[in-house]
Amino acid sequence: MSTLKVENLNLHHGLLHAVRDVSLKVESGEVVALVGANGAGKTTLLRAIAGAHRPSSGRISFDGRDITALPSHRRVALGIALVPEGRRLFAAMTVEENLLLGRMAGRSGDWTVERIMETFPHLEARRKARAGTLSGGEQQATAIGRALMSNPALLLLDEVSLGLSPLAVDRLYESLARLIQSGTTILLVEQDLARAMRVASRVVCLREGKVVLEGETAALDRGAVTDAYFGLGRQKVPA
Amino acid sequence: MINTLLQGVLLGGYYALIAAGLSFMFSVMGIINLAHGSLAVLAAYALLVLAQNYGISPFLGLLVVLPLMAILGLLLQRFVLDRALRAGPLVPILATFGLSIVIDNALFEFFGANTRSLGNYIGSLSYDSIALPGNIYVGTLAVGIFVLAVVVLVGLQGFLSLTPYGRAIRATAEDADTAGLVGINARMATAVASAIALVMVGLAGAALGMKGTFDAYTGASQLLFAFESAVIGGTGSVWGTLLGGIVLALAQSIGATISPLGFLIAGHAVFLAVLFVRIWLAGGVAGLLRRRA
Numbered sequence: 001m002s003t004l005k006v007e008n009l010n011l012h013h014g015l016l017h018a019v020r021d022v023s024l025k026v027e028s029g030e031v032v033a034l035v036g037a038n039g040a041g042k043t044t045l046l047r048a049i050a051g052a053h054r055p056s057s058g059r060i061s062f063d064g065r066d067i068t069a070l071p072s073h074r075r076v077a078l079g080i081a082l083v084p085e086g087r088r089l090f091a092a093m094t095v096e097e098n099l100l101l102g103r104m105a106g107r108s109g110d111w112t113v114e115r116i117m118e119t120f121p122h123l124e125a126r127r128k129a130r131a132g133t134l135s136g137g138e139q140q141a142t143a144i145g146r147a148l149m150s151n152p153a154l155l156l157l158d159e160v161s162l163g164l165s166p167l168a169v170d171r172l173y174e175s176l177a178r179l180i181q182s183g184t185t186i187l188l189v190e191q192d193l194a195r196a197m198r199v200a201s202r203v204v205c206l207r208e209g210k211v212v213l214e215g216e217t218a219a220l221d222r223g224a225v226t227d228a229y230f231g232l233g234r235q236k237v238p239a
Numbered sequence: 240m241i242n243t244l245l246q247g248v249l250l251g252g253y254y255a256l257i258a259a260g261l262s263f264m265f266s267v268m269g270i271i272n273l274a275h276g277s278l279a280v281l282a283a284y285a286l287l288v289l290a291q292n293y294g295i296s297p298f299l300g301l302l303v304v305l306p307l308m309a310i311l312g313l314l315l316q317r318f319v320l321d322r323a324l325r326a327g328p329l330v331p332i333l334a335t336f337g338l339s340i341v342i343d344n345a346l347f348e349f350f351g352a353n354t355r356s357l358g359n360y361i362g363s364l365s366y367d368s369i370a371l372p373g374n375i376y377v378g379t380l381a382v383g384i385f386v387l388a389v390v391v392l393v394g395l396q397g398f399l400s401l402t403p404y405g406r407a408i409r410a411t412a413e414d415a416d417t418a419g420l421v422g423i424n425a426r427m428a429t430a431v432a433s434a435i436a437l438v439m440v441g442l443a444g445a446a447l448g449m450k451g452t453f454d455a456y457t458g459a460s461q462l463l464f465a466f467e468s469a470v471i472g473g474t475g476s477v478w479g480t481l482l483g484g485i486v487l488a489l490a491q492s493i494g495a496t497i498s499p500l501g502f503l504i505a506g507h508a509v510f511l512a513v514l515f516v517r518i519w520l521a522g523g524v525a526g527l528l529r530r531r532a
Contacts, residue, residue: 050420051419051420052416052419052420071419071424072419072420073418073419073420073421073422073423073424073425076420076421076422077422081422082420084417084420088414088417088420090409090410090413090414090417091413092409092413093406093409093410093413097406100403100406101406101407101410101418101421101422101423102421102422103403104403104406104407104421104422104423105421105422105423106422107422146421147421150421150422
């Protein structure tokens with residue numbers, strides 16, 4: 001069964017045609033990495049799937065249901081949770097309050113504040129701290145925890161390692177590895193190509209809003225992805 | 240002197256009560272509701288109609304009027320504020336200003352220019368007093384309104400910090416887009432907030448009508464007192480609102496003992512002084528606006 005299906009999606013930011021005719025599938029239990037240079041449309045695509053942007057044309061369906069017109073909070077209720085770029089925590093609220101907000105979608109599941117604390121042990125000490133006072137790594141863990149609290153069937157991760165120290169990134173990906181083992185479906189945007197190819201089973205490369213390369217991680221070599229990434233043309237790029 | 244201060248503090252309770260709804264709506268929705276005072280007067284008239292025509296005590300009348308105010312809040316949010324907000328930051332101010340004119344003149348049309356009061360319908364409560372040591376008497380009603388203000392403010396604080404709906408409203412106030420991505424129905428959260436604000440307006444209207452007199456155009460002065468209290472106390476916390484109300488009322492009470500005209504002048508003077516200090520501390524008007532944004 002296909003979990004997420006994006007068909008011929010187009011999206012404009014004013015005059016900018018940010019996503020061009022993108023089709024994409026994420027099967028249940030898969031980890032798919034969305035890679036590409038800055039401005040390739042990765043974040044826009046992710047936000048469109050989460051419901052933060054309205055596409056100009058195309059269709060997004062989830063578990064066979066057309067969700068193109070659904071507002072974002074209804075998509076969370078169906079099991080799509082986005083960890084937005086830049087964390088976007090509620091800075092005036094505590095870590096625990098931020099986590100509890102994930103509960104508002106009303107999805108049942110086994111994620112509790114306690115389990116988030118077990119997954120990200122360094123958050124325990126900052127439980128009652130305001131989110132605005134956290135370090136980058138702690139903020140990112142809280143943002144992921146907030147998304148997990150809605151018990152998502154599909155987790156969208158947008159540049160979770162951005163602005164973190166290498167140590168914090170390692171820690172984060174250790175926690176993510178545990179999530180992946182537990183069978184969570186993940187679509188992630190990652191700048192670090194090596195890391196993306198290590199965690200993902202499939203890679204989709206975007207350039208200027210278009211899918212230029214797609215394939216199983218095991219079958220792709222880094223050179224081919226890098227070429228597609230920068231558009232070096234060693235490989236035939238579909239127009 | 241102690242008497243003056245005490246009466247001032249109790250009047251401050253009323254100001255805090257009427258300011259609570261105004262500052263709540265501003266902090267949650269970013270709307271300065273210029274129809275705030277007129278809506279309070281509308282609630283007072285509704286209680287008057289129930290008392291006059293159906294013999295329902297204003298206290299029982301609240302059981303009818305407060306739910307109606309909540310529904311009015313939902314409708315207001317859905318059909319006026321939500322649309323106005325999407326059209327830009329200035330439009331809600333114009334829309335609520337227009338609404339206040341409509342309400343004031345509709346009330347004038349229905350009820351005429353006579354000054355009214357709910358005082359006749361609450362038995363001896365309008366003149367009962369409590370004796371305090373030192374030969375000081377305070378009005379039972381004034382104490383009641385002060386206590387109500389504290390209960391409303393503490394209740395609001397508790398609701399916002401301890402309940403899931405309160406958290407959703409705070410999250411929506413901070414960042415409505417992200418609230419949606421977390422699974423919060425932002426539109427629902429602001430509608431609930433608007434209903435709560437209007438219930439507080441209804442309580443303030445009841446207090447206004449019981450403690451004194453009102454007519455169709457009383458709304459503007461009540462809005463002014465609410466606005467001044469909110470600015471003096473800041474919109475960040477409920478205790479700020481209470482403090483703002485008390486500071487305004489103390490200034491007015493002390494001003495009144497100096498000269499009969501001093502009541503309003505002293506209140507406005509304190510308001511302006513606090514406003515200029517706030518602007519100066521924020522580094523100019525631009526700084527103050529930036530902090531809000």
